[in-house]
Amino acid sequence: MLNFPQTKLIKIVHDIFCAAGASSQDASQVAEILIANHLAGHDSHGILRIPEYLQSILDGEIAIAAKPEIIQETPTSAVVKGNWALGQVVGNFATDIAIKKAREVGVCAVSVVQAAHTGRLAVFTERAAAQDVVMFMTIGTVDRPMTAPYGGAAPILGTNPMAFSIPNAQGPAVTLDFATSAIAAGKIKVAKAKHEALPPGCLLDKNGEPSTDPNDFFNGGFMVPFGEHKGYALAIIAELLSGPLVGNESYPGVTQRSGIFIFALKSSLFQPKEAYDTALQRSIQKIKDIPPAKGFTEVLLPGEPEAKMAAKRMVSGIDIPEDTWEAVKRAGLSVGVDVDQIK
Amino acid sequence: MLNFPQTKLIKIVHDIFCAAGASSQDASQVAEILIANHLAGHDSHGILRIPEYLQSILDGEIAIAAKPEIIQETPTSAVVKGNWALGQVVGNFATDIAIKKAREVGVCAVSVVQAAHTGRLAVFTERAAAQDVVMFMTIGTVDRPMTAPYGGAAPILGTNPMAFSIPNAQGPAVTLDFATSAIAAGKIKVAKAKHEALPPGCLLDKNGEPSTDPNDFFNGGFMVPFGEHKGYALAIIAELLSGPLVGNESYPGVTQRSGIFIFALKSSLFQPKEAYDTALQRSIQKIKDIPPAKGFTEVLLPGEPEAKMAAKRMVSGIDIPEDTWEAVKRAGLSVGVDVDQIK
Numbered sequence: 178m179l180n181f182p183q184t185k186l187i188k189i190v191h192d193i194f195c196a197a198g199a200s201s202q203d204a205s206q207v208a209e210i211l212i213a214n215h216l217a218g219h220d221s222h223g224i225l226r227i228p229e230y231l232q233s234i235l236d237g238e239i240a241i242a243a244k245p246e247i248i249q250e251t252p253t254s255a256v257v258k259g260n261w262a263l264g265q266v267v268g269n270f271a272t273d274i275a276i277k278k279a280r281e282v283g284v285c286a287v288s289v290v291q292a293a294h295t296g297r298l299a300v301f302t303e304r305a306a307a308q309d310v311v312m313f314m315t316i317g318t319v320d321r322p323m324t325a326p327y328g329g330a331a332p333i334l335g336t337n338p339m340a341f342s343i344p345n346a347q348g349p350a351v352t353l354d355f356a357t358s359a360i361a362a363g364k365i366k367v368a369k370a371k372h373e374a375l376p377p378g379c380l381l382d383k384n385g386e387p388s389t390d391p392n393d394f395f396n397g398g399f400m401v402p403f404g405e406h407k408g409y410a411l412a413i414i415a416e417l418l419s420g421p422l423v424g425n426e427s428y429p430g431v432t433q434r435s436g437i438f439i440f441a442l443k444s445s446l447f448q449p450k451e452a453y454d455t456a457l458q459r460s461i462q463k464i465k466d467i468p469p470a471k472g473f474t475e476v477l478l479p480g481e482p483e484a485k486m487a488a489k490r491m492v493s494g495i496d497i498p499e500d501t502w503e504a505v506k507r508a509g510l511s512v513g514v515d516v517d518q519i520k
Numbered sequence: 521m522l523n524f525p526q527t528k529l530i531k532i533v534h535d536i537f538c539a540a541g542a543s544s545q546d547a548s549q550v551a552e553i554l555i556a557n558h559l560a561g562h563d564s565h566g567i568l569r570i571p572e573y574l575q576s577i578l579d580g581e582i583a584i585a586a587k588p589e590i591i592q593e594t595p596t597s598a599v600v601k602g603n604w605a606l607g608q609v610v611g612n613f614a615t616d617i618a619i620k621k622a623r624e625v626g627v628c629a630v631s632v633v634q635a636a637h638t639g640r641l642a643v644f645t646e647r648a649a650a651q652d653v654v655m656f657m658t659i660g661t662v663d664r665p666m667t668a669p670y671g672g673a674a675p676i677l678g679t680n681p682m683a684f685s686i687p688n689a690q691g692p693a694v695t696l697d698f699a700t701s702a703i704a705a706g707k708i709k710v711a712k713a714k715h716e717a718l719p720p721g722c723l724l725d726k727n728g729e730p731s732t733d734p735n736d737f738f739n740g741g742f743m744v745p746f747g748e749h750k751g752y753a754l755a756i757i758a759e760l761l762s763g764p765l766v767g768n769e770s771y772p773g774v775t776q777r778s779g780i781f782i783f784a785l786k787s788s789l790f791q792p793k794e795a796y797d798t799a800l801q802r803s804i805q806k807i808k809d810i811p812p813a814k815g816f817t818e819v820l821l822p823g824e825p826e827a828k829m830a831a832k833r834m835v836s837g838i839d840i841p842e843d844t845w846e847a848v849k850r851a852g853l854s855v856g857v858d859v860d861q862i863k
Contacts, residue, residue, distance in 0.1 A: 249790070251625075251626055252625070253626040253628075254627060254789050283629070284627050311765065326810055328813055329816075330810065330812060333807055334807075341753075343761070343765070351756060351757075353750075353756070354753075404747030408747055408750070409822070410684075411696065413821060413822050416803060417686045418654070421800040421802070422787065422789075422796065424795060424796070426799055426802075427791065440627070446597050446629060446631075447767050453767070456764035456767065457760065460759060460763050460764050464672075464676055467669055467672035467676050468673045469671055470668070470671055470728055471728070476669045476672040479749070479756050479757075
């Protein structure tokens with residue numbers, strides 16, 4: 178295992194994407210988001226995505242020099258056309274519009290079409306929370322379907338993630354961020370690489386039989402939603418909001434991707450900010466005061482594990498497995514960047 | 521088991537609430553909602569609530585003649601003070617404001633404080649969907665806490681339900697409506713009455729040990745969220761939106777109840793209604809076309825089981841257990857209504 182300070186990893190990602198044709202500003206956004214994901218402990222959404230993104234540029238799925246734009250707007254809404262720019266750039270662009278409108282008129286909704294892979298949604302909802310804006314964000318099926326509907330014997334949904342952040346003046350935002358599938362696709366890849374079994378209840382093989390073997394997923398198998406019919410209902414809501422509602426099919430690309438649906442409101446919509454802050458602390462404290470169950474050391478709020486991990490990794494640096502590092506080095510060289518030369 | 525046509529049950533509920541002091545218009549709203557819940561198959565939110573509501577009137581938890589009012593308003597938002605009027609009346613009032621604002625300005629959010637028990641949230645989100653409005657609605661902890669946080673050994677949350685409806689011009693609205701606890705409180709009552717065990721993974725006894733005995737719930741036990749940390753995250757979002765965000769603590773009552781949070785937008789916000797309708801049908805059909813898994817006869821969309829049940833019960837009438845009927849008769853007599861005389 179290697180270890181790097183976040184600042185060095187940010188520079189590496191920035192330089193690679195600049196060399197691949199991105200503006201310095203766009204490359205910085207990608208770099209900061211990928212490393213924020215490492216800091217949060219979600220290494221599956223960090224630098225191991227670099228080779229995949231460079232391949233997407235070659236495949237025409239990412240238009241590296243493109244810029245997102247607003248193509249339709251009202252005081253309470255916007256349609257953002259990403260023009261297949263880097264997903265992180267599009268995500269930030271759409272989030273900033275949602276923040277601005279929520280702060281101006283109280284409440285808004287944003288449709289995003291033609292966005293490349295954005296990665297972890299919490300990055301965006303927490304960006305809004307830092308500006309005193311509550312934000313909900315969801316994405317439906319992208320590329321090949323991999324999750325069966327509840328009661329179904331074949332996949333038709335994606336991992337259909339959703340995120341929700343609640344601003345918290347006294348600590349990290351309270352953030353829900355999960356795949357509505359029983360397991361994230363990235364975790365299946367990790368289990369396969371480590372030759373580990375998956376937890377029961379996540380996977381069906383190509384014949385629709387329950388499996389814990391990650392290889393079955395890559396051999397025609399598929400996932401089920403978490404929490405049976407409840408997780409399935411969430412997956413369907415994600416699918417319909419970020420598909421038919423946002424109108425993604427009117428803006429096709431070289432791959433089939435859902436759009437993104439965002440709604441946002443300012444935290445002081447119904448009362449002064451001070452009253453909200455005080456009431457929030459009281460609610461949070463009541464939950465934190467609950468004694469831990471066996472096997473737990475404390476009750477954590479959603480988003481708190483990530484915030485604790487980030488505080489730790491900002492000091493300890495970020496561990497990177499050798500094979501990930503080798504893949505990043507190769508990706509760098511493919512665009513003429515020798516990452517070993519970056520200080 | 522007795523059986524009644526819906527029209528007769530609506531008249532009975534109407535007459536009882538009129539006799540208890542409600543206006544005819546308010547009593548009609550309660551009646552139509554309770555019977556809609558029966559039609560949808562959710563008998564736990566039907567006429568068996570009548571004795572409970574009449575008791576709440578005596579206890580001062582419901583102010584039978586009170587009317588909800590808007591106490592704060594912007595083009596995109598409203599704070600509705602229910603004044604402890606009947607929860608169904610307050611729910612309809614707030615929903616109609618959300619519908620009006622969503623249709624006028626595209627997007628809105630509504631805070632509801634001082635609402636008595638509203639029952640099943642889908643009634644309200646589907647009311648909005650019928651007007652081409654997407655609506656999200658959630659409620660946090662009311663009365664005594666009964667659900668532990670993930671990793672916690674004591675209850676601090678309610679069943680924290682949420683609902684989301686997506687308008688569907690060609691069929692029933694696509695509706696998510698669930699408790700974020702592993703089981704609805706009403707289902708524990710039903711299992712206790714029937715002397716049946718609960719599914720594993722729903723309940724902890726007063727010592728925090730897993731249990732399937734519904735009696736343990738009434739003896740200091742409590743529920744856990746569905747879907748482990750994911751359901752827990754939803755429960756927390758429900759708690760914080762419908763508590764600190766909506767400002768419920770500034771409007772206390774004789775019992776401690778959370779507020780209600782509503783978010784709504786028109787389905788034609790991002791594209792013309794026809795384009796939305798067409799895209800929605802395409803998405804729905806793709807999901808419905810998935811072959812059923814073993815033990816299932818078809819893939820159903822969220823809300824479809826309820827819509828099918830309603831179509832059936834509108835013809836077959838509504839089955840009511842004898843003991844529920846006896847309780848309703850006693851409740852009727854307590855306000856001077858002999859339900860056997862109602863034709």
